[in-house]
Amino acid sequence: MKWNLRWRLSLLWFLEWGITGTVMTYMPVYLESIQISKTQQSHLYAVMAIGLWVAPFVVGQVADRYLAMEKLLAVSHFVGGLTLYFLAQAMELYDETQANFQSLIWLVGLFAVAYMPTVPLVSAMCFRHLTDPDGQFGKVRVWGTVGWMIGGVMLSFWLEQDLVLQWLGVNHPNWRAATFLPELFEKLPRPRNSDCFRIGAILSFALSSFCIFLPHTPPAKKPQGQVAPLAVLAMFKDPTVALFIGISCLLTILVVPLYNLAVPPMLTDRGVSANWVPVVMLIGQISEFPSLLLLALMLRRLGPKAVFALGIVAWIVRYLIFASQAPWSFVVLALSLHGVCHVFLAIVAQMYLDAQCSKDLRATAQNLLMFITLGIGMPLGTLLAGWLRESFHETPWKLFGVPALAAVLVLIVFWFTIRFPATLRQPASAEPAAPEPTPSPPASTGVATETT
Template identity: 25%
Template sequence: MYIKTRLTVMNFLQYAVWGAYLTSMGAFLANVGLAENIGLFFATQGFVSLFMPAVIGIVADRWIAAEKLLGICHFLAAVFLGAAAYMGAQPQVAFAPVYTFYTLSVAFYMPTIALSNSVAYSVLRQNGVDTVSAFPPIRVFGTVGFICAMLTSNFTGFQNTYMQWNFSAILGLILSVYCLTLPLCPTCAEKAKSLAEALGLKAFALFKEKKMAVFFIFSMLLGMSLQITNAYANPFINGFNMLDGFSGSWGANNANALISLSQVSETLCILLIPFALKRFGIKKVMLISMGAWVLRFGLFGLGNPSTGVGIALLIVSMIVYGVAFDFFNVSGSLYVDKETDASIRSSAQGVFMLMTNGFGAMIGTLGAQWVINKLVNVHIADYAAQYGALAQGATYPADFSALIEKGWSCSWFIFSGFALVVMVLFAFIFKYKHEPEAIK
């Protein structure tokens, strides 16, 4: 029980660090004149995930105990994010220094997602605990931490300013110290037999197995959906304040609070994972996740935060998100841990992270930015060219408001259609025979 409590605290802080700014960063960037770069900031999380999780996983497997390395990474991420906050507090916010420090911060934070999973799995196994049954109830408190942090950012007003980054940095420093007190996660004692093994590249040999190769490829495709609503849900909902006939509603003024329902749904859905994996297997669980992504985006396309039916559709979308995220992200991580050898588990988690939050998130967010720039921001730019910047507290005329609202709807429907195509392809291509286990 003591070990589970220690890991629960770790998970709470791990995701509170991210929740402090992830869903509200888009609103802050828009407020300081960097709206057209929102996709780039979120895509950067994907870019650094192309190599940093794998590199850090290799170091954890071969040279530095995972819990110590986790603390080091959180310390560096917090320092750089604090520097980004300082640059974001200037009267005239310059893109280059803010983006540089932000990039350095996420370069050290993103590997901690896989590394914290690896630490939890290692400590649980050392204590003779079944990871499939024990990890989800521990991981659920990561989502609780995310919710607490994002609600704090919402109701303190941090969600619209650089203070969200300062808040995250403080949490990161606390976690960096806490990680150093966790139980030891030994590195691999066996001497490497080859250069590839010494460098931790053995995990990439998993691509030689057809089942794992197909799983990783579809993880990348599904990962393209992961950061889209994190990047654009807040600007989308908050943006209704500037649309004729929609401004002033509670939902539009409390975007983070509304989005937090997604994380509340996560806390419930994580607890379903042990049952779902044992009863249905990874293929059906992934298909359920993909179907949930179709609904997640589609309901965003139909909803709005300012009318009864509109906000109801958004709330349903928030509820669906728990299934969409957990049944893919958490179940996928457990599947990788189960299917890989102990000597490469941290590295394999890094590869999973590379495909999902690396290639997938980067391509998906940049693609989403292109779509939204073409369908939404083009109308905002047209208005600015004709009439100048929109006055604070004002709304766009009815014709521009209709174009912007339609642009957002079309964007969400495009993302929904993509998720549907991925789901159909996965159903036919991924071959996996599951033997249902007894539910305990």
């Protein structure tokens, strides 16, 4: 992989996940602090699925057939940045009045339409330009983890800037930062908890502007005739593909939303300050580094079926730890399993589906996987998670034990029914990286000037 391609795809992932790293790790705690009920929280998370309803049938079709991916990413992230900025204002208004919840629903839905489809588009862009996805994808995707981590740390340091400055002044008074940072912070507005959305907006605008430097990724020159989503749906004729996507959706319902909704409040119940929850959650993101770097080796040695199964086992183990109210050392272990849980499930699923379809359908196929797992599975899972939290918030062994038992059943079904290919490597004739023209100059908004 050439350095000119590697740094651009790496920075793309860095900003893509930096946006959610500043928002998603803190959002559950913030919603609790402004008195949004657990049921309302589940509704806000469920409405984010709207973006996945739009993705496979509009965005994927456009990216695969009509418009270059980098232009679509630029427009989407600019709209997403505007939405996050206004969402911060709306959250503060709700905190004061407790009377505009519907506006929060609309703004979260609009952000979902703008942002959520970009995640599979970024994956599809990487698969399009990487000549060896098995060996190269993890090396660029790992920078998404770095972006998520730095976004969370940056948010916590910003919200707790007084404590950070006090620590610097006491422990390292001679450091240049000990004198420079206080002067800088005095010129900036005082931190507010809703700044998680404002920082996400800044990163969204930065990514929108950066898209003019991304490798040109035009639509396939010779579409195969069908509307892209309809062609991808034909893949369901293969019972293995259909069953695999169904199992992926079921896992999304059972385990992912509950982790996002229940673990941050669980940490505050155990004595972690709300503003430091994003930093504690970094334990999970740090574990993605070895998981991503070892993914290619694991696929070669164990095969994709065993790697996917290990991801399910990791979810079972971490939820059993949470259910048992184990000591802090075990909680840290459960958080550190995040890399195996995420990489061995989500990324293997993306690679599997990408290997099953032709090059002019890859963006749509990735969006369809997101639609089924997150567009259908995530809202159902958030509603289930909201019900579990309302019903069992005082009995953790039920709150986390029920999904752990369900995941055991899914693992058994997966292992004894799914026939997986021995390898997910692309054939030798895989599409080479497209030649790249000189980037277009940016418009005043940071979006490429070419008509969309």
